[in-house]
Amino acid sequence: MPSIYDYTVQTANKESLSLENYKNHLMLIVNTASKCGFAPQFEGLENLYKKYKDDDFIVFGFPCGQFQHQEYDDIKKTTEYCQLNYGVTFPMFAKIDVNGPSTEPLFAYLKEEQxxxxxxxxxxxxxxFLIDRQGNVVKRYAPRTTPESIEQDIKDLLY
Incomplete structure (x- = not known):
């Protein structure tokens, strides 16, 4: 049976990163889009990351252009946009698909679990998707769910 720690993802710099490096961390994995009406959520995600990163909480942003092409084709534009407009310092990854035949394997797993x-x-x-310290995908949140509204779930799993 696969685990979240079995997956390797590609960073924005095209380097491979094993999620095994984040054992015992609480993770929030998000499919993002810079030109989406929900893009202001980047600010809330960054605030959560800054507030709880010292407690081994991490946010992972996975840019996706599958929904009305609301993401830049160039990952450098994506990361620059997120940093300049929302101060994003949490890890951003290579652009992926979250549905269809080219679905990123990590997201296939997340969707299977939740x-x-x-x-x-x-x-x-x-x-x-919220992943607990044991690697369990414990909750899935809809796009309209703001980062601020899930803070209590994060606190409950951290403390």
């Missing part, structure tokens, strides 16, 4: 209301499909940008 299928949501659309039988495993991701509805839109800023779908969020």
């Amino acid at each position: 299928p949501g209301l659309l039988n495993g499909k991701i509805k839109w940008n800023f779908t969020k």
Whole structure:
């Protein structure tokens, strides 16, 4: 049976990163889009990251252009946009697909663990998955769910 720690993802700098490096961390994994109406959530995600990173909490942003092409094709533009407009310092990764035949394997796993209301499909940008310190995918949040509204769930799992 696979675990979140079995997955390797590609960073924005095209380096491979094993999620095994984040054992015993609380993770929030989000499919993002810079040109989406939900992009202001970057600020809330960054605030959560800054507030709890010293407690081994991490946010991972995975840019995706599958929903009305709301992400830049150039990952450098994506990371610059996020840093300049929202002060993002949490890790951003290579642009991925979250649905369809080219789905990033990590997101296939996340959707299998927390299928949501659309039988495993991701509805839109800023779908969020919360992973506990043991690597369990414990909760899935809809795109409209703000980072601020999930802070209590994060605190409950951290402390």
